[in-house]
Structure formats: C-alpha cells, structure tokens
Amino acid sequence: MKIEIKGVNGLDNKEKLIISEIKSLINLKNMEPGEKLPSERLLADRLGVSRGSIRNAIQKLEFYGLLKSMPQSGTFIADLGLTAINGMIDQIINLPTPDFKSLVETRIFLELKLVKFAAARRTEEDLSEIEEVLEKYKFKVLAGEDAVAEDLLFHLSIAKASHNPSLNRLMLSITPQIITDFEKYHVCKSNTALNAIDEHQAIVDAIRSKDPCRAEEKMKEHFSVLYQYCYETN
Amino acid sequence: MKIEIKGVNGLDNKEKLIISEIKSLINLKNMEPGEKLPSERLLADRLGVSRGSIRNAIQKLEFYGLLKSMPQSGTFIADLGLTAINGMIDQIINLPTPDFKSLVETRIFLELKLVKFAAARRTEEDLSEIEEVLEKYKFKVLAGEDAVAEDLLFHLSIAKASHNPSLNRLMLSITPQIITDFEKYHVCKSNTALNAIDEHQAIVDAIRSKDPCRAEEKMKEHFSVLYQYCYETN
DNA sequence: ATACTTAAATTGGTTAACCAAAATTATATT
DNA sequence: AATATAATTTTGGTTAACCAATTTAAGTAT
CATH class of the missing domain: 1.10.10.10 (Winged helix-like DNA-binding domain superfamily/Winged helix DNA-binding domain)
Structure with a gap:
C-alpha cells in the first residue's frame, strides 16, 4: 500500500x-x-x-x-x-501549507542562485562529485531507464557545491515534495529525454569554467518548460 | 542567566x-x-x-x-x-551548520525576491498590515527607543505579503539566528537611525504602487550596508 | 468460492515513572 | 564574613507501560 x-x-x-x-x-x-x-x-x-x-x-x-x-x-x-x-x-x-506553485517558484529561484554560487565557489572535489553524478544520470537515460533519482541527485550535488548551507537546507526540504507532486501532476515526463543530458552537461561545463553567469543561463534553459508552467497560469 | x-x-x-x-x-x-x-x-x-x-x-x-x-x-x-x-x-x-555569512547572504537574496512578490501580489489587507507595522516602527525610532523588533516585523510582514509560504517559511527560520548574530557581531547599529525610516517608507510606497522593480531597488538600497559587509570579505 | 462480519494483533500517539547532569541551596571551613 | 564543599532540588532526556484507531486475520453465512 x-x-x-x-x-x-x-x-x-x-x-x-x-x-x-x-x-x-x-x-x-x-x-x-x-x-x-x-x-x-x-x-x-x-x-x-x-x-x-x-x-x-x-x-x-x-x-x-x-x-x-x-x-x-x-x-x-x-x-x-x-x-x-x-x-x-x-x-x-x-503559515499556509505551500502549494505546488509556491514550491516550483521557490525551486527555480533557488537553483538559479545555487548554480551561480556553485560556479563561483566549487572546489575540485565538488566538481568531480557533480560529474560523477552526471555520469550515472547519463548511463540511466541512455539505457532507457527511469532517471528521476539521478536527476534529483545532480541538482542536489550542485546545491552542495554552492557552499551555502542555509540555501542548501531549503533546497533539501522542498525537493521531495516537488518530486512527488511532479509525478502527481504529470508535469515533467522529460526526465528520460535525451536533450536533458545536454542541458545538464552544459551546466556542468559552466561550473567547471567557474562562469556563474553562464551557469545561471544554462540552468534557466534547463528550467524553461517548468518556468513556463509556473508563470503561464499567473 | x-x-x-x-x-x-x-x-x-x-x-x-x-x-x-x-x-x-x-x-x-x-x-x-x-x-x-x-x-x-x-x-x-x-x-x-x-x-x-x-x-x-x-x-x-x-x-x-x-x-x-x-x-x-x-x-x-x-x-x-x-x-x-x-x-x-x-x-x-x-549538512554544515549555517555560518553568519551564509545567513546574511540568504537573507538578502530572499528579501529581494520577497519584496518583488509582495509588490506584485499584495492585497489591500497586506498593504494596511505592512503600513501598520511601519507606523509602529516609526514611533519607536522617533521616540529614540530600540526598534529591532519592529524592524523585524516589518520585514516579516513583507514576507507574508509575498504569498509564497515556502519562501516565507525559510525567511522565518533564518530570522532569529540573524538577529542574535547581528547583536553579537555588532554589525548593524543603525536600527534606530532615522534614515532607515525613509528607506522603509520608500519600500512601502513601491509595494503600494505594485511596482516590483522599484520595490526590489529600494530594498537593495536598504540592504546596501549589509550587502557590503557580506561581500567585502569575499 | 465469495462477500461480509467479527475478533485479534499491530500501529502511532500519549502518559507516567525513572535517570543523570546541572543548578541551587545548605552546610562546613577558614 | 567569605569561600569552598556537600546535599538537595530541578532540569531535559530516556525508558517503559498504556490507549484508541487501524489494519490484518479468522470465521461465518451466502
């Protein structure tokens, strides 16, 4: 059950x-x-x-x-x-219970900042950890398997690399709710999409280059569909 | 004790x-x-x-x-x-325990967004609540009394008006720590300063006008000292 | 066999008793 | 009188027993 x-x-x-x-x-x-x-x-x-x-x-x-x-x-x-x-x-x-829209709004807002911090502050260890998670994600997607978990861990590894525990904590606390809501509302079926790999890779490249602006840009592209969903109903 | x-x-x-x-x-x-x-x-x-x-x-x-x-x-x-x-x-x-800098960084980041949302979404009730809190703040400052609490409540009333419970929750959870750290590190002695009244008033005006950009601008000005403190040590 | 009823077992929540460390008070010592 | 020491009380933390709702299993009639 x-x-x-x-x-x-x-x-x-x-x-x-x-x-x-x-x-x-x-x-x-x-x-x-x-x-x-x-x-x-x-x-x-x-x-x-x-x-x-x-x-x-x-x-x-x-x-x-x-x-x-x-x-x-x-x-x-x-x-x-x-x-x-x-x-x-x-x-x-x-305090009202956060609704789905609040959560998505918060996540986009958070992650755009987290990825900027990550690009600016990541250590070599952070980078290799992010890349490692990305490899697992690629493997799963290319195998045609479900990769929701690997996608999640990818984003969490970036949050960790931001070196802001306060924001990281918020990210951790809203993540499970978003994931379960996602599946409920069937918002995102693209977790197994091949283009998501390229998007993730572009983000990692920006983080490797320590380029906060590009990192944010690439993350924004990655969230474009979600972004629309969040604000089209405004 | x-x-x-x-x-x-x-x-x-x-x-x-x-x-x-x-x-x-x-x-x-x-x-x-x-x-x-x-x-x-x-x-x-x-x-x-x-x-x-x-x-x-x-x-x-x-x-x-x-x-x-x-x-x-x-x-x-x-x-x-x-x-x-x-x-x-x-x-x-x-997850590491958030340090002071993380908290300040998070607060600035949060409040710039919260005030934008507040300006965009505030109801008449939100507005009058914010203005009411501001009046109490003014009264205390003009009386030469300590107004840390009233300052805090002002910012929290804006957070509430953002109509994003998720962000509001984070704001609530980091606020006490910041306040106590403030007093510890003696970062901000300007809580009783008269110019803070004008800054607060300017923020409220922007919220009343439903002007998110100006609201963010005024909040940024309000945080300018804090902002410097946060990033000068980078 | 199947659907329904009923009784036993399981569960998270609650309450009350117990523990060791800390704070307080009382006592002894100088 | 001031200080150090010892006994007592108070405290949050822990443990164990109890409760009511739920779930599961057994039983029974159809």
Whole structure:
C-alpha cells in the first residue's frame, strides 16, 4: 500500500494550540527573552497536556530558532524581545501549507542562485562529485531507464557545491515534495529525454569554467518548460 | 542567566547515528519507497534505543519530507526511489551548520525576491498590515527607543505579503539566528537611525504602487550596508 | 468460492515513572 | 564574613507501560 506524503510542513491543531499557549504564558509572565521557559513539567501541568506533547511543540519552535533546549538546564527563549517573539509565533502558526506553485517558484529561484554560487565557489572535489553524478544520470537515460533519482541527485550535488548551507537546507526540504507532486501532476515526463543530458552537461561545463553567469543561463534553459508552467497560469 | 542560541539546525551525533541506521535498514530490506517503515517498536529494538529517540529522528526526517507518520497506521517513506532517499539522507546528515555569512547572504537574496512578490501580489489587507507595522516602527525610532523588533516585523510582514509560504517559511527560520548574530557581531547599529525610516517608507510606497522593480531597488538600497559587509570579505 | 462480519494483533500517539547532569541551596571551613 | 564543599532540588532526556484507531486475520453465512 502506498500513501501520499503531503502537507510536510505546517502544524496540526494540537501543536498550534500548545504553541499559542506557550506564547500566552511568555507574555503573561512578561518573561525576558533570553531567559528560561518554564520547565516542561510545569508547562505540561499548566496546559493540561503531557510532557511529550510539550516537547513536541518545543521541537517545532526550535526549528524556527525561537527556543533552544539545554540538557538538565532548561529551554531558553531566543533573545529577540517580546514583540518579535509574538509576531514570529503568530506568523508561524498561520503559515499556509505551500502549494505546488509556491514550491516550483521557490525551486527555480533557488537553483538559479545555487548554480551561480556553485560556479563561483566549487572546489575540485565538488566538481568531480557533480560529474560523477552526471555520469550515472547519463548511463540511466541512455539505457532507457527511469532517471528521476539521478536527476534529483545532480541538482542536489550542485546545491552542495554552492557552499551555502542555509540555501542548501531549503533546497533539501522542498525537493521531495516537488518530486512527488511532479509525478502527481504529470508535469515533467522529460526526465528520460535525451536533450536533458545536454542541458545538464552544459551546466556542468559552466561550473567547471567557474562562469556563474553562464551557469545561471544554462540552468534557466534547463528550467524553461517548468518556468513556463509556473508563470503561464499567473 | 542568558544563553546563546546557536546551531539551530543540524543534528546531534545520536540523531545522525539513528538516521543513518534507518537508512541502512531501508537499504538492507530493499524497501520499496512509498511503503511503510518498520514500526517504531521494531526500529527501537533493532537499533538498541528507545522509541522516543526513534520518534525524534523520524520527526527530523519528516521535516525534510522524507517520512510521514500516520496515526495507527505507520510511518511512510517518500516515494522517491532508494537512490534518491540515500542521497538525500547523506546530504542531510552532512549538512554544515549555517555560518553568519551564509545567513546574511540568504537573507538578502530572499528579501529581494520577497519584496518583488509582495509588490506584485499584495492585497489591500497586506498593504494596511505592512503600513501598520511601519507606523509602529516609526514611533519607536522617533521616540529614540530600540526598534529591532519592529524592524523585524516589518520585514516579516513583507514576507507574508509575498504569498509564497515556502519562501516565507525559510525567511522565518533564518530570522532569529540573524538577529542574535547581528547583536553579537555588532554589525548593524543603525536600527534606530532615522534614515532607515525613509528607506522603509520608500519600500512601502513601491509595494503600494505594485511596482516590483522599484520595490526590489529600494530594498537593495536598504540592504546596501549589509550587502557590503557580506561581500567585502569575499 | 465469495462477500461480509467479527475478533485479534499491530500501529502511532500519549502518559507516567525513572535517570543523570546541572543548578541551587545548605552546610562546613577558614 | 567569605569561600569552598556537600546535599538537595530541578532540569531535559530516556525508558517503559498504556490507549484508541487501524489494519490484518479468522470465521461465518451466502
């Protein structure tokens, strides 16, 4: 039995409630940001839920950098000031689940930058890794087999070579959703197309030459079909 | 007692180990992606750790869209193919902790796009929300008070108006780290500067006029000092 | 044989008890 | 009185038992 993974991000109602309650408590106690949050036990008791639920909610807020748990010490609030904390939590709670178009838009935007950085900053090791992945991709395509995974790894290897962990992280987090949506909407049947090989090769050549502009240009060409799909419905 | 929140992202060694073991198990059993992961109990037993630790690791991978837990049913692997799963997990485990420069670079890159989208897509409601936040910012600055929080909320309100949840999410996740690093490195003392008011106002004007190019231009001006800081050390 | 019903087993989620490290308080020593 | 030391409390992390929904298997009537 297969199942669809969707709504990767986003919080369920219980998480939203607990996070909201935590926010209220921070305000109520007029806590100094940078100080400790009440202990998990106290929070659990105060909100009438288990510690596990509290820990789960804390982990979500840790992802956004608002909290940080220290073993045997406590959970600390980011030193942002109450106003900022409130504003951020409100936005986090109300953040809509990204739709397909947002994801595609983000991916194109991201990858055009990532490939520029990669061309500018790639090491010899990065380059050989990219080329290695490309070879595997070629092999699969020429064998007439499905090469979605190899295509994905090619793009991820470029993201890695960008040497910007922050952007790389975003790339990693939106990639699976895009891939699965792709297959759902049947947007891209060209993963096995032969011309994609040339496009990939052109990108690698630009990266090898350390030519950011050309790299971006070639990536844009590679995304042309996707680009149209994304903006024709505007 | 205050503490510094750092290394927001990134996994600790135990998490890395468990995730790595899960990867091995998926490969060992040659599991079909899209299918169920072994149950938490079985994983905990197999890896010699508690279910809680397994659940923690699963939640991390859920963030990257590789897994999805369904109540009373099981944890499902994203339908990406084994090769892709392996590649992604390897990259996730080895993802470096973003340094300050990466974050600043990402923020500038992000916000230049977010403000363009905001100018193109903002609703009347978005606009009045942005203007409201700006007024609060002005008030604080003119009163000679610290306005870091209000500055932050201004930028977040623009991010929201971009109507791209995916980019907005990234913006939210890097913001606290940047703010705290700012104060640490003393990069920007100009948060209370009067000229920042004019810069913010110019950005809002462009958004009101639905002029994406001008919005981006004004945002670039607003970031000029930061921009220099980010790239002068190149 | 097939379709339907029912009972047992499995699952992720929840709760409560336990652990070791850290922080705090109390005590002793100079 | 100030400082160092030891006992106690508090903390996040871990483990184990429990719950309800789901899934699977067995049973039964058609």
